[in-house]
Amino acid sequence: MMKVAIITGGSRGLGKNMALNIASKGQDVILTYNSQQKEAEEVVASIEKLGRKAVALQLDVSDTKSFVAFREAVKEKLTQVWNRDNFNFLVNNAGFGIYAPFAETTEEQFDKMVNVHIKGTFFLTQALLPLLADGGRIINISTGLTRFASSGYSAYATMKGAIEVLTHYLATELGSRGITANTVAPGAIATDFIGGAVRDNPELNQLVAAQTALGRVGQAEDIGGVVAALLSEETRWITAERIEVSGGMYL
Secondary structure (H helix, E strand, C coil): CCCEEEECCCCCHHHHHHHHHHHHCCCEEEEEECCCHHHHHHHHHHHHHCCCCEEEEECCCCCHHHHHHHHHHHHHHHHHHHCCCCEEEEEECCCCCCCCCHHHCCHHHHHHHHHHHHHHHHHHHHHHHHHEEEEEEEEEECCHHHCCCCCCCHHHHHHHHHHHHHHHHHHHHHHHHCCEEEEEEECCECCCHHHHHHHHCHHHHHHHHHCECCCCCECHHHHHHHHHHHCCHHHCCCCCCEEEECCCECC
16 A cells, blocks of 8 residues: 655755655655645645646644644545555754754744744644554654754754653653654754744855765755665664754764
């Protein structure tokens, strides 16, 4: 049976590249977007050009009250498009970062990140669990900043640290169903994250490259392929792991 992956935040950046990589490996995709419907539809079109099926659904991962309705929308699409009642892979990718020194981080900024990164990931996974097939996979996206510290990211890294702990519990509690759970932790990537700082600031780009064993900043395609690989049959025995994909930053 064809396998179907759900990727949150799949309209741009890392999520877009994950969706395309997963489709290139012969799997179908349901991707979510918050406000960028046009971009999401373009990703769907690109996946269809690869010969795979894809659907884009709107989702605000900070709005936990919408998750039951989202689950029903997923269930409806699974029936309409794939004539099935479950999916195989969940990639919790949607998120955002805020750059702010610890002493200047506001409670409002902190709460926004909690709602997206912690509550969103926790309760969306919980809501979708009845539709996740036995033997499925969960991948949570973290950050290299949980291993090394870089001033200005204390709140963001705290969120991702919580996600890494959650991943261990998912692996433990869902293992009896043959479901694996892993964390992928990207290093500095040249996307529009934090306003495109790594991508668009030459000085920061050079600084990161100088601190990276492979001598450059990461690109979205460096991450998407790893996520796709973790959804392959060959990686079925990997669970509860934190896999950093940073090119060797701050070794």
